[in-house]
Amino acid sequence: MIKIRGLTKRYGDLEALRGIDLDVAPGEFLVVLGPSGAGKSTLLRCINRLCTPTQGEIHVDGERVEAGGAGLRRVRRKVAMIFQHYNVVxxxxxRKNVLTGRLGTMPAPLSWFQIFPGRDVDIAMECLxxxxxxxxxxxxxxxxSGGQKQRVGIARALAQQPRxxxxxxxxxSLDPKTSRTVLTYLKQASQELGISVxxxxxxxxYAREFGERIVGVSGGRIVFEGGPDGLTADVLRRIYPGLEDRGEPAPRAWQPTRPHNLSVEEA
Known part of the structure; x- marks a missing residue:
């Protein structure tokens, strides 16, 4: 579904991404794990061309992601994004926030006046x-609440009917209980609808609990790729270098996570 080869992104002298090669399968739930500043957000923004790569190629659903034109619009219709700070109106x-996920499929005059066909309203309600x-x-x-706003963001992304x-x-920005609720909805969408996440x-x-496959990123490079059981203490030190040097406790090796009960009343 996603194929990335030799992806590099520079901001002046700063190299945010350094030769990233990555494949994401259809319907896969992939977690990109790493500290702040590792290049995780830059990687996502390059995939849908919110950020222009310095070098490398990205293909989504067999189509190369390039700047401008009808090709980029086609790719962006297939790729939905969920943000840390919700980005709701x-x-x-x-309902109208979720319906904004349908704007890319509508004629411009209808989108200007927020006139949504009945089919789009049905799609939005199903996503809710x-x-x-x-x-x-x-x-x-x-x-x-914050958790409910993020669930609106998920519904809006699903309304786009993305790949x-x-x-x-x-x-x-969410507490642990609400975080698991939000990640559970994303995992369900991936499994039930075949969406690559x-x-x-x-x-x-959370990476151990929800990720089918985990990519560890540090300093703009991939330093680990594998399943949750591969997140040993040594691997985590590569992803989060310098923890012990700063007096931080060493990361724990993987332990199986007990199933959690999903409750959404407060989330």
């Missing part, structure tokens, strides 16, 4: 049902 209703927010469809989005979802630290995280426990 506070004054709009929950997936994240258990259909009862809040007409509520203003600024009245929701790929890029999630840039989607739980960084690339999810940036810096929380080791």
């Amino acid at each position: 506070p004054r709009l209703s929950v 049902r997936r994240v258990e927010l259909e009862g809040k469809a007409e509520q203003r989005t600024d009245t929701l 790929v979802i890029l999630a840039d630290e989607p739980v960084a 690339v999810c940036n995280l810096h929380q080791i426990d």
Whole structure:
């Protein structure tokens, strides 16, 4: 679904990404794990061309991602993004926020006046049902909790009917219970709808719990690629160098995570 070869991104003298090679399979839930500043967000932004690579090639669903033109618009219709700070429109209703995920498929005059065909409304409501927010469809989005706003963001991404979802630290602003709820919805979407999900995280426990495959990034390079059981203490030191030098405890080796009970009332 995603094929990346030799991806490099420089900002002046700073090399944010250094020769990244990566493949993501259809329907795979891939976690990109690493500290702040490792290059995780730059990687995601290069995939949908929000950020222009310095070197390298990216293909999504067999189509090369290039700047401008109809080709880029086609790719972006296939790639939805979920942001750390929700990026919802506070004054709009929950339903209208989700419907913005349909704008890329609509004629311009309809999108200007927010006139959505009945089929798009049905799609939006189905996406809200997936994240258990259909009862809040007409509520203003600024009245929701942080976890509920992020669930609106997931529903909006699903309404786009994408082949790929890029999630840039989607739980960084949420408490642990709500974080697991949000990540569970993303994992379910990947499994049930066959959507490839690339999810940036810096929380080791969540990467172990939800990632089918984990890519560890440090200093703009991939330093680990494998399953959760491969996240040994030595590997984690490569991903998070210098922890012990600063007096931080060494990362724990992987332990199986007990199943969690999903409750969404407060999330």
